[in-house]
Amino acid sequence: MSKQVAARIIRGSINGIIPGAALESPQIDEQTRTEEAIDFPWQVVVHNDPVNLMTYVTMVFQKVFGYPREKAEQHMLEVHEKGRSILWSGMRERAELYVQQLHGYLLLATLERIS
Numbered sequence: 001m002s003k004q005v006a007a008r009i010i011r012g013s014i015n016g017i018i019p020g021a022a023l024e025s026p027q028i029d030e031q032t033r034t035e036e037a038i039d040f041p042w043q044v045v046v047h048n049d050p051v052n053l054m055t056y057v058t059m060v061f062q063k064v065f066g067y068p069r070e071k072a073e074q075h076m077l078e079v080h081e082k083g084r085s086i087l088w089s090g091m092r093e094r095a096e097l098y099v100q101q102l103h104g105y106l107l108l109a110t111l112e113r114i115s
Helices: 003-011 054-065 069-082 092-104
Strands: 042-047 084-090 109-113
Touching: 042 069, 042 092, 054 069, 054 084, 054 092, 069 084, 084 092, 092 109
Parallel strands: none
Antiparallel strands: 042 084, 042 109
């Protein structure tokens, strides 16, 4: 141990910090984080892709959203014919989870804010 470090320990300060010294509270000049509209509903959109089979897409909709086969097939046909389908609307955190799960099945899905 160097003589300077030993001297600081003896005097009760390490790295210039004195034990028991009062610290000032930081002053916040302005709020830098903008308030995100978490309360607004978001929608999960699946887009058409030329790779996945229709039966596979139907199965994924059933697994991820718990849709019955008929509803999953309706959404699959909408994706196939119109190029996209809105599968779910609600709070952002849940929508992000659904998009992530759909990506895990290699489907093209996006999250869109409903304005």
